[in-house]
Structure formats: C-alpha cells, structure tokens
Amino acid sequence: MMREVSPQKPSLKAQFAATGAGLRLRAIYDRLLSTYGPQQWWPAKTPLEVVVGAYLTQNTAWTSVERSLGNLETHGLLTVDGLRNVSEKELRDHIRPSGYMIRKAAAIKAFVAFLDRFYEGSLGKLSEESPAIARERLLALPAVGPETADAILLYALGQPAMVVDEYLRRVTTRHGLLPASSKYAEIQVLAESAFEHDPPGIRAQHYNEFHAVVVQVGKRHCRRVPKCEECPLAFDLPKPLAPAPIIAKSRRIESA
Ligand code: SF4
Known part of the structure; x- marks a missing residue:
C-alpha cells in the first residue's frame, strides 16, 4: 500500500519570495535610503x-x-x-x-x-x-x-549579519509583511530576503545601511504611536491610509 505523502511546508524564505514580501521590503529600503541618504554607521572610531x-x-x-x-x-x-x-x-x-x-x-x-x-x-x-x-x-x-x-x-567585524530591532519589527508588522507575533529569526529571514539578489560581497554594506535607515524612520515616524501621514513609507500602506497599530510598550526584540 502506498503511503500518503503530506505536502512539505514551504520554507519561510520561499514564502516571502512567493508573496513578494521581500521585494516590498527592498522597495521600503530604497525609499528610506533615498530619503535619508547613507548613514555610515556605526557611530564609533574603532x-x-x-x-x-x-x-x-x-x-x-x-x-x-x-x-x-x-x-x-x-x-x-x-x-x-x-x-x-x-x-x-x-x-x-x-x-x-x-x-x-x-x-x-x-x-x-x-x-x-x-x-x-x-x-x-x-x-x-x-x-x-x-x-x-x-x-x-x-x-x-x-x-x-x-x-x-x-x-x-x-x-x-564587517560580517553580513542582519540586525533586527524593535523599529524593524514595527515597520514589518505594521505594513502587514509579517504577523505581529513574529520572532527575531522570522523577521531576520524576511529582511535578508530583501537583499538575496545582491552579490554576497556587498550584502554587509546593504545590511549596515538598512539597519541605520530603519532606525531613522523609527525615531522620526514609526514610534509607539505612529506618525504615518508625514512618513516616507506611507506609500506602502494600504489605501485609504489605514492607521498603523499602536504598540503597547517598547521592548527589546532580542528577548522575543
Ligand atoms: S508609514 Fe506609518 S507604519 Fe509605516 S513606517 Fe511610517 S509610521 Fe510606521
């Protein structure tokens, strides 16, 4: 008797590719970079x-x-x-x-x-x-x-490691790219998928700027109570402008 084969669950990376979430996040990055310019992080001498x-x-x-x-x-x-x-x-x-x-x-x-x-x-x-x-x-x-x-x-150390913080969690979940309960590793896979078509040699540079510009939009607009009307990322919100959810309390994403 033939055993029934259950369909394999697609990987998170494949899901993001299929839904276009990675491409949307890349468009978000491009908009932030053109708005704020290169940030040249981290603010340190050594x-x-x-x-x-x-x-x-x-x-x-x-x-x-x-x-x-x-x-x-x-x-x-x-x-x-x-x-x-x-x-x-x-x-x-x-x-x-x-x-x-x-x-x-x-x-x-x-x-x-x-x-x-x-x-x-x-x-x-x-x-x-x-x-x-x-x-x-x-x-x-x-x-x-x-x-x-x-x-x-x-x-x-200059390694291509994607940094996930509270601001990135707010942006990705408020824009419906991920559920609000998403964990660090899930947000990280999504963010990495935005850069998967770049040559490996320039990924660290993009990851560096990506985190820095996300911090900028987080500080200026994507606060606990978001200011979507003036935000450069309002173009990616559903129309008519849907109010982004208020986050109850700021928390460090790495504990999630
Ligand atoms: S448009 Fe609103 S939800 Fe989106 S990043 Fe800006 S403030 Fe946050």
Missing part, C-alpha cells in the same frame, strides 16, 4: 568601541551611551588592554550614565575574557572566524542576545 557601545546601548538612549564612552576614552579604557586591566568596580563607575552598570560591566569583562580565551585578545582574529561559530560563541556570553550578537558581527 571596532572595540562598537562592541562596547553594543553592550551599553541595551535599554538605554544613545546620548547616555556617548557619555559612558566619553568617560572610558578619557581614562584610556577603550582598548582591550584597558578593559582587561580595569577593575569591574571602576568600570561600573565609568559606565554609570548608561544604566544597568553592574550587569553591563560584568558583560563587558566577560567579552574581554572570551576574546582572550579564543582569539588571543584580538578582534581582528575574531573577525576571521566563521560567522556562524562567532555568532554561536557570542550568544553564549552573558547579556548577548541575537540583536547584540548581530550588531557586533555586522558593525565591529
């Missing part, structure tokens, strides 16, 4: 500063992060040696402006210990690691969720 900033910015406004980074720079601590040798207590005092200093100081120290253990204290050596292994190891560190891991991979 890869290590990117890493430290990625920890400090968790649940904190960037202006507070800048004060902490300024303290660290003034005291010569924005180097691997500096962070290795400073006591955790002193580190906490310097990063106090960005909040959660006990947890963040411990996490930064853990990152330096990780760098020493696997990569001889060298971010350059970490950047030569396979991105999949580097991501897995970063995710095993304290206070590193997917958003922080991908931000480090992309902005400090």
Whole structure:
C-alpha cells in the first residue's frame, strides 16, 4: 500500500519570495535610503568601541551611551588592554550614565575574557572566524542576545549579519509583511530576503545601511504611536491610509 505523502511546508524564505514580501521590503529600503541618504554607521572610531557601545546601548538612549564612552576614552579604557586591566568596580563607575552598570560591566569583562580565551585578545582574529561559530560563541556570553550578537558581527567585524530591532519589527508588522507575533529569526529571514539578489560581497554594506535607515524612520515616524501621514513609507500602506497599530510598550526584540 502506498503511503500518503503530506505536502512539505514551504520554507519561510520561499514564502516571502512567493508573496513578494521581500521585494516590498527592498522597495521600503530604497525609499528610506533615498530619503535619508547613507548613514555610515556605526557611530564609533574603532571596532572595540562598537562592541562596547553594543553592550551599553541595551535599554538605554544613545546620548547616555556617548557619555559612558566619553568617560572610558578619557581614562584610556577603550582598548582591550584597558578593559582587561580595569577593575569591574571602576568600570561600573565609568559606565554609570548608561544604566544597568553592574550587569553591563560584568558583560563587558566577560567579552574581554572570551576574546582572550579564543582569539588571543584580538578582534581582528575574531573577525576571521566563521560567522556562524562567532555568532554561536557570542550568544553564549552573558547579556548577548541575537540583536547584540548581530550588531557586533555586522558593525565591529564587517560580517553580513542582519540586525533586527524593535523599529524593524514595527515597520514589518505594521505594513502587514509579517504577523505581529513574529520572532527575531522570522523577521531576520524576511529582511535578508530583501537583499538575496545582491552579490554576497556587498550584502554587509546593504545590511549596515538598512539597519541605520530603519532606525531613522523609527525615531522620526514609526514610534509607539505612529506618525504615518508625514512618513516616507506611507506609500506602502494600504489605501485609504489605514492607521498603523499602536504598540503597547517598547521592548527589546532580542528577548522575543
Ligand atoms: S509610521 Fe506609518 S508609514 Fe511610517 S513606517 Fe510606521 S507604519 Fe509605516
């Protein structure tokens, strides 16, 4: 007797291709890039500063992060040696402006210990690691969720890692590209599908600008209460203009 074969569920990537969601998101990116121009992120002078900033910015406004980074720079601590040798207590005092200093100081120290253990204290050596292994190891560190891991991979190490944040979740779900309950990995697959036809060599550059311009539209328009009327992405909303849902409370997407 022949066994009945159940139809295979299409992969998420195939679903996005079939529905045209990836192409729509690419049009959204193109509009944002032409509106805001290249952002040339991350706002940091060195890869290590990117890493430290990625920890400090968790649940904190960037202006507070800048004060902490300024303290660290003034005291010569924005180097691997500096962070290795400073006591955790002193580190906490310097990063106090960005909040959660006990947890963040411990996490930064853990990152330096990780760098020493696997990569001889060298971010350059970490950047030569396979991105999949580097991501897995970063995710095993304290206070590193997917958003922080991908931000480090992309902005400090130059790897093509798509960063998903609360702003991207708002844009993709409010525009009906994904259900509101979508998880980090699902949003990431959708965002990657917007760039799948680009040569691999320029993906990291597009991912870099994509995250940066999504942050711009999020800060300016796609807030908890969205301002769709003045937004450059209103062209992609259903007509007549449907009010985008209000998000109850801001949350860090990497915990989803
Ligand atoms: S503010 Fe409105 S138009 Fe702009 S991205 Fe958000 S939902 Fe879309």
